[in-house]
Each structure stands twice: as structure tokens, then as C-alpha cells.
Ligand SMILES: Nc1ncnc2c1ncn2[C@@H]1O[C@H](COP(=O)(O)OP(=O)(O)OP(=O)(O)O)[C@@H](O)[C@H]1O
């Protein structure tokens with residue numbers, strides 16, 4: 218069962234003085250993905266670590282599944298949370314398989330079930346089990362270590378996943394694949410996921426909601442479309458990047474501005490496509506309109522460049 222996560226006026230002041238997290242309040246609804254974004258040092262990792270009590274807040278309260286995390290036993294809490302650590306943090310003396318099997322082992326799963334789960338997860342993250350099972354972390358590239366870190370967090374199928382830049386060290390193709398996998402996993406399993414990322418494309422692609430932090434404070438929270446359409450200030454706009462409006466088109470389904478009509482001379486876009494894809498198809502074909510093709514092959518309608526521009530300007 219997925220569980221909501223709630224921050225209520227959470228603050229963290231480290232002993233040496235700095236306020237790393239400052240009166241943070243937000244809710245991650247059960248079964249949804251929240252992306253935490255913001256510049257280096259703004260408190261993302263600290264916020265994540267407070268959820269599984271690697272760091273204790275100095276003020277406020279955090280609830281998981283409606284219960285304050287201090288009233289849950291530490292072991293029980295950690296078992297319900299899969300954690301992908303920034304910079305991976307694999308146990309160096311353990312093999313890949315042992316690293317992935319840590320939590321199932323703690324939970325007392327039968328050996329055969331643990332072995333099967335390890336191979337299943339290695340496949341999932343694109344590492345051939347026979348090749349990688351018995352290697353040690355130092356014999357892996359950074360990206361391979363990162364994939365093992367993701368597999369380890371998923372091992373016991375926890376209802377909540379905390380991911381600190383889980384795909385940061387991967388090449389674009391592998392990153393794309395693992396993002397796809399995460400989307401698939403999420404469709405099937407509906408976990409509550411908090412993901413820290415520096416990559417705005419990743420946040421927009423994966424998250425149901427984005428929380429923007431600056432110097433420990435929440436400056437904006439909303440769906441990717443809401444944040445992209447109306448950043449609250451220049452700081453958020455800069456963070457979203459110069460292609461903010463293109464990203465916005467990426468989050469908008471083509472069916473949203475589709476009108477009747479369409480013919481085979483037009484550029485073509487699939488009914489599952491976004492406005493960005495429609496625009497790219499127009500650029501590639503030198504047309505200012507695109508026919509929307511249904512999965513059955515028929516033309517369902519069309520979109521025009523003017524309508525796409527209007528849809529972005531309206532926000
Ligand atoms: N154990 C600690 N003791 C003192 N200060 C700390 C400690 N851990 C973090 N900080 C400080 O708290 C602030 C927030 O750190 P945090 O690791 O949460 O940032 P972040 O948003 O994850 O940054 P990055 O994107 O670089 O990973 C920083 O100013 C950092 O120096």
C-alpha cells in the first residue's frame with residue numbers, strides 16, 4: 218500500500234549553525250512522484266534524509282502514512298522506505314548480489330527467493346546477472362554502481378522510494394531507459410516516490426509535482442505544467458531553463474488542442490504525442506499543421522502551429 222508523506226513546518230539547523238531546511242511544509246500524495254529541485258546546497262539531501270531518519274529535524278514533524286516517523290520503530294520505518302543514496306554508497310566489501318540482497322536478507326526471505334529477486338532486478342537495470350552478480354563495486358563503472366544502487370532500493374518492493382539523484386552518473390541512453398523503467402514500475406506498483414534531481418527534463422518527465430527549494434525554503438510547488446507555465450520568480454524561471462516553454466509543450470498532449478480536419482499532406486503526429494512532437498514534426502516537414510493519427514491508423518483531427526503558439530501563450 219502506498220503511503221503519503223507529509224512535512225509539517227520542518228526545519229533543520231546543523232550544530233555548526235547553518236539552517237539547511239527552513240520551515241518546509243508539503244504533502245506527497247500516496248502513489249505519486251514528487252521531484253525536489255533546486256541549486257546545490259539548498260537542502261534536498263537533508264530533506265530526504267530526514268524522511269528515513271538518517272538526520273533528525275530540529276523543528277516540525279514528518280508523517281509517513283499518516284504517522285509521525287518518530288512514533289514508528291526505526292527498523293520498521295526503514296524497511297518501508299527504499300533509499301537510493303547520492304553517490305551510490307554500495308558496501309565495498311560485498312558483491313553486487315549481496316548489496317542488492319541486503320534488505321531481503323534482513324527481512325528473512327528464503328535464499329532462493331532472494332537469488333531470484335537479485336537476478337530479476339539486475340535484468341531490470343540492464344546488467345547481465347551472470348556477468349555482474351559476483352563482482353565487487355570497485356570493479357564497476359560509476360554508472361553501473363548507480364544502477365546497482367537503484368536495484369538495491371527496489372529489492373524488497375518498499376511502498377516508499379527516496380531517490381537522491383539516482384540517474385545522475387548515467388549516459389543519456391541508459392538514463393532514458395531507467396526513467397522509462399521507473400515510469401513502468403510506477404504505473405504497475407504506484408509507490409510514493411521522492412526524487413532529487415538537477416535535471417529539469419527528468420523532473421518534468423517523471424514527477425506528478427515539483428517542489429522548488431532555495432536556501433532551505435520552498436519557493437514553488439505544483440505540477441510540472443503549472444510550474445513551467447507560471448514560475449513564481451526569475452530564480453525559478455532560470456532554474457527551469459531557457460527552453461521552459463518547449464518543456465511545457467512536452468507536457469501537453471496533442472489531443473488537448475486538436476481540431477477537426479487533417480489530411481495526409483500534413484505533418485503527422487500520433488494521438489499519444491505531445492505538442493512538442495507535433496511542432497517538431499511540422500519543422501521536419503516544413504508545414505504549419507499536423508494530422509493526428511490514431512493507433513488504428515486513421516486521422517483523428519489536426520493541430521496547427523498557431524494553436525500551439527496560442528496554447529503556450531495562454532498560460
Ligand atoms: N552534516 C552536516 N553538517 C553541517 N552542515 C551540513 C551537513 N550536511 C549538510 N549541511 C549543509 O546543509 C546545506 C544543505 O545540504 P544538502 O546536502 O541538503 O544540499 P543539497 O540540496 O542536497 O545539495 P547538492 O545538490 O549539492 O547535493 C548545505 O549548506 C550543507 O553544507
Ligand SMILES: [Mg+2]
Pocket residue numbers: 261262263303381
Ligand atoms: Mg544532495
